[in-house]
Structures are given as C-alpha cells and as structure tokens.
Amino acid sequence: MAKIGYARVSTIDQKLDRQIDALEKYGCDQIFQEKVTGRKTERPELNQMLKLLRKGDQLVIYKLNRLGRDFRHLINLVGELEERGIDLVSLTDSIDTSSSMGRFIFRMFASFAELQADWIKEDTFPGLASARARGKKGGRIPGLSEKAKKKASNAAKLYNAGSSIPEIQEALEIRSSATVYKYLRLEGIQINGWIQAKSNQKDTEYASN
Numbered sequence: 001m002a003k004i005g006y007a008r009v010s011t012i013d014q015k016l017d018r019q020i021d022a023l024e025k026y027g028c029d030q031i032f033q034e035k036v037t038g039r040k041t042e043r044p045e046l047n048q049m050l051k052l053l054r055k056g057d058q059l060v061i062y063k064l065n066r067l068g069r070d071f072r073h074l075i076n077l078v079g080e081l082e083e084r085g086i087d088l089v090s091l092t093d094s095i096d097t098s099s100s101m102g103r104f105i106f107r108m109f110a111s112f113a114e115l116q117a118d119w120i121k122e123d124t125f126p127g128l129a130s131a132r133a134r135g136k137k138g139g140r141i142p143g144l145s146e147k148a149k150k151k152a153s154n155a156a157k158l159y160n161a162g163s164s165i166p167e168i169q170e171a172l173e174i175r176s177s178a179t180v181y182k183y184l185r186l187e188g189i190q191i192n193g194w195i196q197a198k199s200n201q202k203d204t205e206y207a208s209n
Contacts, residue, residue: 003089005031005060006049006067010170019062022091028060037173055085063092065163065171078106144186155180156187 005023007016012035023031030052034045046067053059059081061067067090068074078088078097087098088106096102144152151172158168168180 002030002054002057003028003060004049004053004057006034006046007031007062008034008036008043008046008066010037010173011035014170019066022062023060026060026089026091053081053084053086058087058089058098060089060091062090064090064095065167148183152183152186155183156189159184159189 003026005020005026005028007019007023009016009019014035016033016035020031020033032045032049034043036043049059064074068077081088082097082103087096087102089096089098095106097106151174154172155168155174158171159165163171165177165180168174169177172180174180174183
C-alpha cells in the first residue's frame, strides 16, 4: 500500500510548506504539488496522481478543499476512488475512508453540506419575495458586474457553510479580505467585529473582482 499525498494552493505567491510538512509527517511515499486555482478543470498534477494510484493505496490531503473544484466534484471524485479501491485521508478534517466509520463520517459530511445549501435557498428566496411584497428591494445592490455578483453569492454560501474569510478569499481568488466582507454585507450577512468604516471604502475593487 502506497501513501500518495496531494498539496495545492491557488496562486504562485502562496506557500505549500504547511501542507507538505503535514503530509510528510503522515508518512507519504510521494507528494504531488500544484499551484492552481481549485476552480480550474485542468490540474495536471492531480490527473497524474490519479493515474498513478492503485487499489489499496491511500490518497492523502491536508484538507478536503485542496482536492475538489467544488463539493459536487469532490463527491464524484471520492466515489471514483471508492470504486477503484483507493482510500481518502483528509488530515485536518479527520476523515479516513479506509474504515467504515471514516466512510460514514464523509457521507454524513456530504449530506449536511447539501442540506445546508438547500436551507440557504429556502431561507433566501422566500425572504426576498416577502421583502418585495412589502415594497422593499431585495438581493444585491445593482451596479456590480455579473462576475462580482456571482462571487458575492458564492462568498455567502461558503461563509454559511463554515468557511473562514481567508478560505473564502483563496477559494474565490479575491484580492483582499475587505472585498470579502463587502460581498457578505451585500448578501445580508453581518459579521461581528467588522469595522463599519471599512464599508465606506471605494467600491471599485470589489466591483471588478
């Protein structure tokens, strides 16, 4: 049985050291390294690693969001690994699909994530309809580009799913944390400790992201 590690960051400026240190400590025989956004379909190192893996091997990652482009891609990928008899170990998520309990935890994790996404939709759309019925405008402030609107929506979903501000910033390739806060505020999410003065900054940056 081989332990094959995979480490990824989204930009060339970010460091892989923490992930690699954890994978080496776990005892990985080989580590594939990639600097590419998770949203990109083409990831040569990931594809090469998947070809290398054999039945009985372990694919080891630092965290689940290092592997899949999005949650659905991650679920499909884990399903493919399971069919091939390859186990997944996520070090910081305490997931190891080599055991029945590990497989159960991953599937519960997946179920809760999908359920939470459904709850977000159920809470958002009736709320907007109710606001419009009272003569109030709901949704995002007009003037943002379509790209920025999509990022604002995705930032809110990630935040509600438990992602931190730095994780959202990295996942969506947003240049500053101030932009993430603005997106969340536009989506109706208030974060304790956020200085109101920040909201008075120019909107140029986040409108272009």
